[in-house]
Amino acid sequence: MREEITSLQNSKVKYAVKLQDRSERNASGLFLIEGYRELKRAADAGVVFKTLFVCPKLFLGTNEQALIDQIRDGGAEVLLCQERVFEKLSYRDRPDGLIAIAVQMQKSLRDLVARIATKKNPFLVIAEAIEKPGNLGTILRSADASGVDGVIVCDRCTDIYNPNVVRASVGTLFTIPVVEATSAETLMWLKERGIKVVATTPSAKEEFTQADLTGAVAVAVGTEQIGLSEAWMRVADIQVKIPMYGVADSLNVATATTLVLYEVVRQRHCGKDLFLWK
Amino acid sequence: MREEITSLQNSKVKYAVKLQDRSERNASGLFLIEGYRELKRAADAGVVFKTLFVCPKLFLGTNEQALIDQIRDGGAEVLLCQERVFEKLSYRDRPDGLIAIAVQMQKSLRDLVARIATKKNPFLVIAEAIEKPGNLGTILRSADASGVDGVIVCDRCTDIYNPNVVRASVGTLFTIPVVEATSAETLMWLKERGIKVVATTPSAKEEFTQADLTGAVAVAVGTEQIGLSEAWMRVADIQVKIPMYGVADSLNVATATTLVLYEVVRQRHCGKDLFLWK
Numbered sequence: 001m002r003e004e005i006t007s008l009q010n011s012k013v014k015y016a017v018k019l020q021d022r023s024e025r026n027a028s029g030l031f032l033i034e035g036y037r038e039l040k041r042a043a044d045a046g047v048v049f050k051t052l053f054v055c056p057k058l059f060l061g062t063n064e065q066a067l068i069d070q071i072r073d074g075g076a077e078v079l080l081c082q083e084r085v086f087e088k089l090s091y092r093d094r095p096d097g098l099i100a101i102a103v104q105m106q107k108s109l110r111d112l113v114a115r116i117a118t119k120k121n122p123f124l125v126i127a128e129a130i131e132k133p134g135n136l137g138t139i140l141r142s143a144d145a146s147g148v149d150g151v152i153v154c155d156r157c158t159d160i161y162n163p164n165v166v167r168a169s170v171g172t173l174f175t176i177p178v179v180e181a182t183s184a185e186t187l188m189w190l191k192e193r194g195i196k197v198v199a200t201t202p203s204a205k206e207e208f209t210q211a212d213l214t215g216a217v218a219v220a221v222g223t224e225q226i227g228l229s230e231a232w233m234r235v236a237d238i239q240v241k242i243p244m245y246g247v248a249d250s251l252n253v254a255t256a257t258t259l260v261l262y263e264v265v266r267q268r269h270c271g272k273d274l275f276l277w278k
Numbered sequence: 279m280r281e282e283i284t285s286l287q288n289s290k291v292k293y294a295v296k297l298q299d300r301s302e303r304n305a306s307g308l309f310l311i312e313g314y315r316e317l318k319r320a321a322d323a324g325v326v327f328k329t330l331f332v333c334p335k336l337f338l339g340t341n342e343q344a345l346i347d348q349i350r351d352g353g354a355e356v357l358l359c360q361e362r363v364f365e366k367l368s369y370r371d372r373p374d375g376l377i378a379i380a381v382q383m384q385k386s387l388r389d390l391v392a393r394i395a396t397k398k399n400p401f402l403v404i405a406e407a408i409e410k411p412g413n414l415g416t417i418l419r420s421a422d423a424s425g426v427d428g429v430i431v432c433d434r435c436t437d438i439y440n441p442n443v444v445r446a447s448v449g450t451l452f453t454i455p456v457v458e459a460t461s462a463e464t465l466m467w468l469k470e471r472g473i474k475v476v477a478t479t480p481s482a483k484e485e486f487t488q489a490d491l492t493g494a495v496a497v498a499v500g501t502e503q504i505g506l507s508e509a510w511m512r513v514a515d516i517q518v519k520i521p522m523y524g525v526a527d528s529l530n531v532a533t534a535t536t537l538v539l540y541e542v543v544r545q546r547h548c549g550k551d552l553f554l555w556k
Binding site: 041134138141142143144145146147168170171172175176209242243244245246247248251252254255258259262265266269270 | 319412416419420421422423424425446448449450453454487520521522523524525526529530532533536537540543544547548
């Protein structure tokens with residue numbers, strides 16, 4: 001490893017901080033990945049790294065060196081940082097001494113085709129115009145957990161390379177195919193493949209445990225404020241609601257998504273028994 | 279309404295900003311509530327207000343005046359603010375012109391007794407040492423939606439009066455009984471009442487759809503990092519896991535909680551059929 005960066009004015013450090021801004025991410029096609037778990041998942045998934053900043057004093061585990069070697073072997077420059085320099089780079093409460101500049105994956109719908117080609121009943125998530133990075137990241141984490149074949153982020157509000165998406169996804173952004181596309185092209189793509197759109201909306205007549213979700217489905221969710229757009233509601237093949245027993249009329253978008261995703265999995269794994277909620 | 283506050287140096291404005299800090303909230307027993315929906319739910323629930331700051335230019339709806347009257351009639355001082363003053367007070371992306379200083383409710387386990395006295399099978403949530411305000415608020419929102427009888431926040435890390443708890447809860451903090459207590463007293467309280475503790479943990483043998491959750495239950499969840507403490511795991515009557523089909527080994531704590539809460543509701547509303555996941 002080369003000598004330690006001790007100056008907050010170091011140009012590489014300053015550049016990495018800039019990547020916390022969306023405009024710089026868009027312009028450069030680069031983004032930040034922080035944390036052992038996230039970096040390990042990214043490295044294993046073949047993400048390309050430019051620069052890895054390390055601060056051994058902050059390491060929490062014992063496997064850091066192997067990961068550093070893996071990322072260096074992939075062609076990245078590895079830079080040692082003083083603790084106060086690393087803290088300037090970090091956007092976490094508890095930095096663990098690893099943060100990297102990586103190349104955006106930029107997958108398109110075409111990349112999903114091969115993935116679902118072998119699936120009898122593809123299982124997808126559509127996240128339309130989600131605003132909060134934490135919600136988008138949590139949706140990705142739940143999508144990974146429920147074994148979806150891919151997530152299509154439509155008409156993005158927050159970009160999937162936002163540091164808080166990476167963090168809330170705990171690196172599942174790298175382990176599931178995540179594609180960005182417009183709603184228009186996605187709608188056409190789904191129709192061509194006979195994948196049913198399942199919209200979650202309080203105005204639905206059926207409850208989420210009542211609709212047959214065992215076929216090829218794309219579970220679609222919309223913005224925190226107003227839900228799915230008209231375009232998606234119009235084409236939805238299935239509309240489901242989540243029963244609400246309190247004063248509020250909706251759930252957090254990531255928790256609502258997770259309930260529907262796990263209902264799809266339950267029907268696929270436990271049989272098709274459907275439920276009416278009394 | 280009195281004349282408009284135009285100075286950022288106004289002492290009441292400066293004091294309200296201070297309440298974004300936990301130390302000031304703890305010292306004063308006061309906290310902030312922002313937003314029409316949150317304030318309406320708080321006012322309807324009988325929360326006591328000290329001061330209401332209003333900025334009519336930012337109003338999004340048409341019912342603000344009725345709410346202002348309701349809060350003033352409850353004894354609060356109402357202060358008109360210039361837009362730039364209000365923006366200093368606000369902690370939201372989209373301020374809607376209403377923010378108030380209110381008195382903390384400070385409910386204890388004793389306040390829950392009356393609430394569950396009439397319930398054959400009380401349904402509670404235990405949130406132990408949750409760190410992120412957004413997660414705690416989202417748990418409250420889901421608790422409201424699933425119709426729980428109360429939430430017990432044990433050994434708090436984030437306090438329930440954190441502005442981001444209020445926001446993420448969309449005001450359900452005021453509509454469900456939320457109690458703060460130590461784990462030790464809560465454990466004893468539950469045992470005395472024969473309420474079973476349901477712990478969600480990846481090491482459980484049973485899946486969450488497989489355990490009978492129709493009796494008196496308290497669904498317990500722990501910190502984002504390490505889950506429930508030993509004390510809770512030891513006394514748990516039921517341990518359940520959520521099946522995971524991806525690379526990550528856990529879900530976001532609020533989404534995991536929501537899945538288990540809705541499984542309790544499903545079993546109560548749809549009958550006791552239990553499921554094995556293949």
